[in-house]
Amino acid sequence: DVKVTQSSRYLVKRTGEKVFLECVQDMDHENMFWYRQDPGLGLRLIYFSYDVKMKEKGDIPEGYSVSREKKERFSLILESASTNQTSMYLCASSLPQQGGAFFGQGTRLTVV
Amino acid sequence: AQKITQTQPGMFVQEKEAVTLDCTYDTSDPSYGLFWYKQPSSGEMIFLIYQGSYDQQNATEGRYSLNFQKARKSANLVISASQLGDSAMYFCAMREGGLTGGGNKLTFGTGTQLKVEL
Numbered sequence A: 001d002v003k004v005t006q007s008s009r010y011l012v013k014r015t016g017e018k019v020f021l022e023c024v025q026d027m028d029h030e031n032m033f034w035y036r037q038d039p040g041l042g043l044r045l046i047y048f049s050y051d052v053k054m055k056e057k058g059d060i061p062e063g064y065s066v067s068r069e070k071k072e073r074f075s076l077i078l079e080s081a082s083t084n085q086t087s088m089y090l091c092a093s094s095l096p097q098q099g100g101a102f103f104g105q106g107t108r109l110t111v112v
Numbered sequence B: 001a002q003k004i005t006q007t008q009p010g011m012f013v014q015e016k017e018a019v020t021l022d023c024t025y026d027t028s029d030p031s032y033g034l035f036w037y038k039q040p041s042s043g044e045m046i047f048l049i050y051q052g053s054y055d056q057q058n059a060t061e062g063r064y065s066l067n068f069q070k071a072r073k074s075a076n077l078v079i080s081a082s083q084l085g086d087s088a089m090y091f092c093a094m095r096e097g098g099l100t101g102g103g104n105k106l107t108f109g110t111g112t113q114l115k116v117e118l
Helices: none
Strands: A004-006 A010-013 A019-025 A031-038 A042-051 A054-057 A064-070 A073-078 A087-094 A107-111 B010-014 B019-021 B032-039 B046-052 B064-069 B074-079 B088-096 B106-108 B112-117
Touching: A004 A087, A010 A019, A019 A031, A019 A087, A019 A107, A031 A064, A031 A073, A042 A064, A042 A073, A042 B088, A042 B106, A054 A064, A073 A087, B010 B019, B019 B112, B032 B064, B032 B074, B046 B064, B046 B074, B074 B088
Parallel strands: A010 A107, B010 B112
Antiparallel strands: A004 A019, A019 A073, A031 A042, A031 A087, A042 A054, A064 A073, A087 A107, B019 B074, B032 B046, B032 B088, B064 B074, B088 B106, B088 B112
16 A cells, blocks of 8 residues: 655644654655645645655745655755744655655644 | 636535536646545545546546546546545646656646535
């Protein structure tokens, strides 16, 4: 059974903190993605990676960075958390020849 | 311009009835793929169905079918014989470009909240 695992379901952080969201997949997928989901806005792509150490900006990269040191792990970093980054964060992975994506269970982040 | 448009923020359907969730898309790429995902209240995203731009037939998966009208750029999801467990948020998504190359990122619509009633 394919699996994408996000390190936390719920997270509460303070404004200004550096926040790490971790995602691990066990399917040997090349592509990995971080999305943000907000009511009425759907899912918006923050960053994606198509290989180890390779990354590209998505539609809303401001205030975020990513790290992919190993194929199975893709980390999203909030350099200095702000209240407008309170959201649901979804990690996904896929194969290049597949096109679709498998998602983790999501991390609901609250910044206070 | 929105690449994926879902114009129905919320829909109600009675159990055992069929329901159509609308999705229109915008792309100039001749090669693309269209997807539907279901998100129950628990939050996980569940893949439902896929349609490739070159597929001649509409995709079907059990009670789900995709009504693909290429000229109209629409990819509506049809759920037959609705069940209470179908109550969820439904997202339409598109992958542009061929299957080779990096990325294959998916662009999502804003979703439709479906409520199935007794």
